[in-house]
Amino acid sequence: MTDETVDPLTARLAADLDDGFTELVRLHSGAVRGYLFRVTGCAATADDLGQDTFLRAYVALQHYSPGRRSQLRPRSWLLAIAANVWRNHVRSSARRPVHAAEINDACGGWAEPGPGPEERAMAVDDRGRLVAALSRLPDRNRSAVVLRFVVGMSNSEVAEVQDCPVGTVKAQVSRGLTCLRGLLQDETGRPREAAG
Known part of the structure; x- marks a missing residue:
């Protein structure tokens, strides 16, 4: 890195x-919390794990050392810590499914202002299905999938966070998207379009 x-x-x-740490938290707490919220499905758990991450x-x-701190890639480094904190949380706690009430609470503020209440209700419903x-x-x-499409990281950044090759990330994302498509199909077998 040059001057x-x-x-x-x-x-x-x-x-x-x-x-510097105060600024680090200010700049990156949203990305950390957003990632943790989407992988846990629970705002309270995301907040707790976010505090543990920081x-x-x-x-x-x-x-x-100061030299090592100056060479950090802060967002990737923090999201790698958040991913490890989340994996540790999953390992140490009994896994429980996300309840519909949690999804509804979590998605309540996700609707973007739109042309009318019907469109907003449909968007919240679609986003709830996507979270589930x-x-x-x-x-x-x-x-x-969350790092790539929600946080907006490149495949190489996701590989850095997950400590794996880029090809592995591409495969994980591909499998995740294929699985999501299958999960989002309604009972008639037609694909359900997810809200953007």
């Missing part, structure tokens, strides 16, 4: 950990 391409955030982290990040940064279908995907595929 001309120094990231202001990582420069701040290198110069003053506490000040706590682990701060502890790790305390042991990094996402919760039924295998963990690795769910994580890859």
